[in-house]
Amino acid sequence: MQSVQATRPRVRWRTLALPNEHGVWAFLLEPALLGLALRPSAAGVAFVVAALGALLAQHPLSLALADVRRGKRFPRTRPALALAAVYGAAAAAGLVCARLLGAPAAAFAPLALAVPVALVQLAFDARNRSREASAELAGAVALGALAAMTVLAGGGAWPLALGLWLVAAARNVPSILYIRARLRLQRAQPAGRAGPVVLHAVAVAAVAVLAAARVLPWLAVAAFALLALRAAWGLGPRARTLAARRVGMLELAYGVGTVAAVLAGLWLGW
Secondary structure (H helix, E strand, C coil): CEECCCCCCCCCHHHHHCCCCCCHHHHHHHHHHHHHHHCCCHHHHHHHHHHHHHHHHHHHHHHHHHHHHHCEECCCHHHHHHHHHHHHHHHHHHHHHHHHCCCCHHHHHHHHHHHHHHHHHHHHHHCCCCCCHHHHHHHHHHHHHHHHHHHHHCCCCHHHHHHHHHHHHHHHHHHHHHHHHHHHHHCCCCCCCHHHHHHHHHHHHHHHHHHHCCCCCHHHHHHHHHHHHHHHHHCCCCCCCCCHHHHHHHHHHHHHHHHHHHHHHHHHCC
16 A cells, blocks of 8 residues: 655544534434333443444544555554544444343344445445435434334334334435435525425325334324425425524434434323
8 A cells, every 4th residue: 555654744533533424423312312212221322332333433434444445545544443443342342231231132133234234334435425315324224223223122022123213214314315405405506306305205104104003103103294394395495595504403403303202102102
């Protein structure tokens, strides 16, 4: 590998240690809240620690892999690999602790399904394509498995575990496309309006099917219907232009509200 050493700029550890996209924290927070609030357990907390380690490892690892792919070594390459190793060790320790704390083998099954999806995101990141929709969608779907893992670790049943994973995916996939479309429209760039709205409608229908099967509460359907309405309005001609940070804060509020509605519905039988 060619070494680039003409100048040695100062390595900014913070830019290596933390993801650039602030929205990824919601992808971790929402499924963690869903799972732990419904089936709290020490093993579930260990799974959250493992997911946090994996989330943090993704950014420095993708930077290091991008350098390797180009056949060059930059001042950031070795620190990025070191950070990825530390975060990866934390993720592995979390999984080991989850097992030692009583998580059944079945609780690791969603992880086996999520890892290939997470590798898709990593492949995009290593090619400097982390901001493409496919990369963001893969990461969100993979992290949604945390809801299923924590529920199973706490003794929950498979229908509820998979139902909550679907809640996380149905919340994040259409929302990612909605945010991307809204920000593009605000910048007067071409963007499809219909796609995100249709996907929100599909999400409402999927949650309604699980509510009819008594896996999810009907209050969850109402929450997803509200998300669909905000997408239709936000991509409509009368939507106000908002700063990207403002859009992100609103989405965080919508996400917390959706989680609260699902939990309240399950607790109250609504």
